[in-house]
Each structure stands twice: as C-alpha cells, then as structure tokens.
Amino acid sequence: MSWFGRNRWGLIALGPALALVVAVSAQGVQGTLSARPRQAVPADGDGWYHLAEARLRLSTLEHATGLVTAAGRPFTPATHVVIWRAVIDFDAANDALIGDCQVSVEDDLGRTYDTDPDLELAGSVGGTSRGCLRVDDSTTRYSNAEFFALPESAQPIAVRVVVDGYQPLYVRMPRR
Amino acid sequence: MTRLKLIGGIAAVLVTLLVGQALLRTAPSADDDSATFLVGGRSFRPVVVGGLAVTVLGIRGASLVRRPDGQILDTGGVWVIVDVELTATQQTTAVRYLALADRDGNTYRVSQRWHQAITEGVPDLQPGLPVDGEVAFEVPRDAATQLSLRAGEHWSVAVGLRSRAVTDIALPVERSEVDRWVADRDPAVLVPPAVVL
Numbered sequence: 001m002s003w004f005g006r007n008r009w010g011l012i013a014l015g016p017a018l019a020l021v022v023a024v025s026a027q028g029v030q031g032t033l034s035a036r037p038r039q040a041v042p043a044d045g046d047g048w049y050h051l052a053e054a055r056l057r058l059s060t061l062e063h064a065t066g067l068v069t070a071a072g073r074p075f076t077p078a079t080h081v082v083i084w085r086a087v088i089d090f091d092a093a094n095d096a097l098i099g100d101c102q103v104s105v106e107d108d109l110g111r112t113y114d115t116d117p118d119l120e121l122a123g124s125v126g127g128t129s130r131g132c133l134r135v136d137d138s139t140t141r142y143s144n145a146e147f148f149a150l151p152e153s154a155q156p157i158a159v160r161v162v163v164d165g166y167q168p169l170y171v172r173m174p175r176r
Numbered sequence: 177m178t179r180l181k182l183i184g185g186i187a188a189v190l191v192t193l194l195v196g197q198a199l200l201r202t203a204p205s206a207d208d209d210s211a212t213f214l215v216g217g218r219s220f221r222p223v224v225v226g227g228l229a230v231t232v233l234g235i236r237g238a239s240l241v242r243r244p245d246g247q248i249l250d251t252g253g254v255w256v257i258v259d260v261e262l263t264a265t266q267q268t269t270a271v272r273y274l275a276l277a278d279r280d281g282n283t284y285r286v287s288q289r290w291h292q293a294i295t296e297g298v299p300d301l302q303p304g305l306p307v308d309g310e311v312a313f314e315v316p317r318d319a320a321t322q323l324s325l326r327a328g329e330h331w332s333v334a335v336g337l338r339s340r341a342v343t344d345i346a347l348p349v350e351r352s353e354v355d356r357w358v359a360d361r362d363p364a365v366l367v368p369p370a371v372v373l
Binding site: 081112117150151154 | 265266267298299300302303369373
C-alpha cells in the first residue's frame with residue numbers, strides 16, 4: 001500500500017483541522033478589530049450623523065473663550081496651550097443608548113485628544129464637558145459643549161464620537 | 177530484515193522524542209511569552225514606550241517629605257525623588273505603571289502614602305504637551321544606588337499581565353549622595369506637574 005493509502009484518514013482529517021484553527025484565530029482577530037472604532041458613519045443630506053439611535057452634528061469648534069477662575073478672573077492656560085470648545089448638537093429620544101460615549105478631537109497630524117484635560121484646565125471653572133447625555137429631559141434636541149487642550153501649533157480638524165457597544169462604527173465630524 | 181526494521185522503528189521513535197524534548201526545553205515558557213519588554217535608556221534622553229515618551233530630568237533624595245497639606249512623612253529607607261517629563265505622542269494617555277526597580281528584581285511602586293500629583297493614572301497627558309514634575313518613591317537605602325525607572329502606559333504590568341513596553345532608565349546615584357540625603361532632616365517638597373512647552 002502506498003504512503004497516501006496508508007495515511008488517507010489523516011490527510012482527510014487535516015483539512016477540517018486546519019480550517020478549525022484558522023476559524024478560531026480569525027474569531028479572535030475579528031473580536032479585537034471589531035472593538036476598535038474604524039468605520040466612520042456617513043452624514044445624511046442635512047449634515048447629521050446617525051449612531052446609537054441618535055442624530056448628532058458638530059455645531060462649532062473654536063477657541064474656548066470666557067473661562068474663568070474660581071475667583072471670577074479670566075482663566076489663562078499655560079503658555080503655548082490653547083483650549084478648544086466643541087459644541088455638538090444631539091437629537092436622541094433615548095439618550096441612555098448614546099450616553100456611554102467618548103468624545104475626542106483630531107488634529108492635523110492625526111493625533112487625538114480626550115475631553116477635560118485635568119492639568120491644562122486646572123484652576124478654571126466652566127470647562128467641564130458634558131459628553132453625550134442630555135441635562136434637560138423635556139426635549140430630545142440638546143447641545144453639549146466639550147473642552148480640549150491642544151498645543152498652539154496644532155489645528156483641530158475633526159471631532160470624533162465613539163459610543164461603547166457600537167464599534168467599529170463611530171462618528172467623525174470634520175470642522176467646517 | 178524484520179529485526180532491522182524493528183530496531184530502526186524504535187530508534188526513530190527515540191530520536192523523535194529526544195528532538196521533541198530538545199525543542200520543548202529551548203521554546204519560550206509562558207513566563208517568557210508575557211515578559212515585560214524593557215526599553216533601556218539614559219537620563220536626559222526621551223525613552224518611548226508605546227504612545228508615551230519618558231525623560232528623566234533629575235534625581236534627588238530626602239529622609240523626609242512634606243505633603244501638600246503640610247504633613248511630614250518619615251521613612252525607614254530613603255525617599256528617592258525623580259524629576260520626569262512625560263509626553264503623549266499620538267493620543268491622550270497616562271502613566272499607568274510607575275516604579276523603581278533594583279538589580280535584584282525588586283520593584284518599588286510610586287508611593288501611595290499620599291495622593292501624588294504624578295502617580296499611576298494621573299495626570300492625563302495630551303499629545304504634544306509635555307508635563308514636567310517630581311514623583312517620590314520610598315526605597316531601602318541599600319537599593320538606592322542601583323535603581324532604574326520603570327514607566328509604562330499599562331497598569332496590567334503591576335498585576336503580572338505583562339507583555340508590555342516599560343522604560344528601564346538607569347538612575348545614577350552614588351553611595352555618598354544617599355548618605356547625604358539620609359542625614360538631611362529638611363523635608364523635601366515635590367515640584368508639582370506643569371505643562372512645559
């Protein structure tokens with residue numbers, strides 16, 4: 001009997017075994033990939049982005065003026081640091097779905113900055129971000145302000161919103 | 177001929193087992209697989225681990241430390257105070273593992289005897305905005321001359337889930353310096369973190 005004849009059952013089992021190993025590995029890779037926000041949702045015709053059964057859009061992204069210290073004096077950040085404020089409009093009937101979100105700003109070098117930089121905003125009042133939850137339950141439309149600290153050499157180009165449980169989808173709203 | 181085949185078969189099995197044993201002995205263990213990835217460096221030069229750049233700017237020591245609330249902390253060892261500059265390179269991050277290691281493999285985590293302004297998880301670091309400040313460690317006097325700074329982005333290093341990049345920056349300290357630190361009874365006050373650009 002030839003070698004192939006003697007080992008035919010082993011050879012037949014080899015294919016499914018390999019397929020099983022590849023499938024298990026692929027599941028792990030897929031799980032890791034799906035946890036990352038990598039697929040930006042498109043805007044609709046009115047400029048709204050849809051995620052987590054809510055609509056959102058970037059209203060403004062500009063230098064944060066009007067921050068004050070606890071004593072009521074104008075707040076001045078450290079030299080070469082610029083505080084930016086993004087205002088996001090939301091339309092969410094059930095804001096609990098979008099409540100567990102992370103908002104960040106992206107600069108012209110692709111770097112991302114989280115909200116509420118504690119050290120850069122230390123000593124200021126009124127620079128606390130609201131995230132995605134609404135404060136007034138009587139309306140589904142609301143706007144939240146988010147605060148970021150960037151080097152003065154950096155230009156913010158977009159605001160990102162990642163909602164826990166909806167990755168790999170996320171919202172990327174370019175600055176107009 | 178049959179006896180020859182039998183001996184050959186036994187020899188083949190034995191050789192296979194020996195080769196297998198040799199491979200098992202040279203293969204990395206589970207500990208090796210998850211070992212911390214140390215990134216060596218020297219003071220005054222940034223050492224990059226993941227998305228974090230760490231630069232040691234100075235070392236001093238003391239026998240007493242004064243907390244921000246005025247309370248003075250003594251030690252049976254010595255306080256080693258490291259001036260570090262921390263920078264996020266790509267996205268907001270933080271130092272989530274911060275320790276000194278001696279040559280015997282002992283590690284001394286950043287002191288938790290009070291809430292330091294720079295500690296594991298604090299402060300948040302924004303890309304391109306370096307933060308400079310001092311952080312204190314409580315170590316045995318005999319170990320103070322053989323320390324290196326271990327800093328990384330991942331807290332899991334502290335609980336054994338390692339497989340992460342951590343700095344290994346040697347801190348040059350002489351025995352005479354440690355003796356001087358111990359003899360000095362003037363409490364040290366740590367420089368708080370500040371953004372330096």
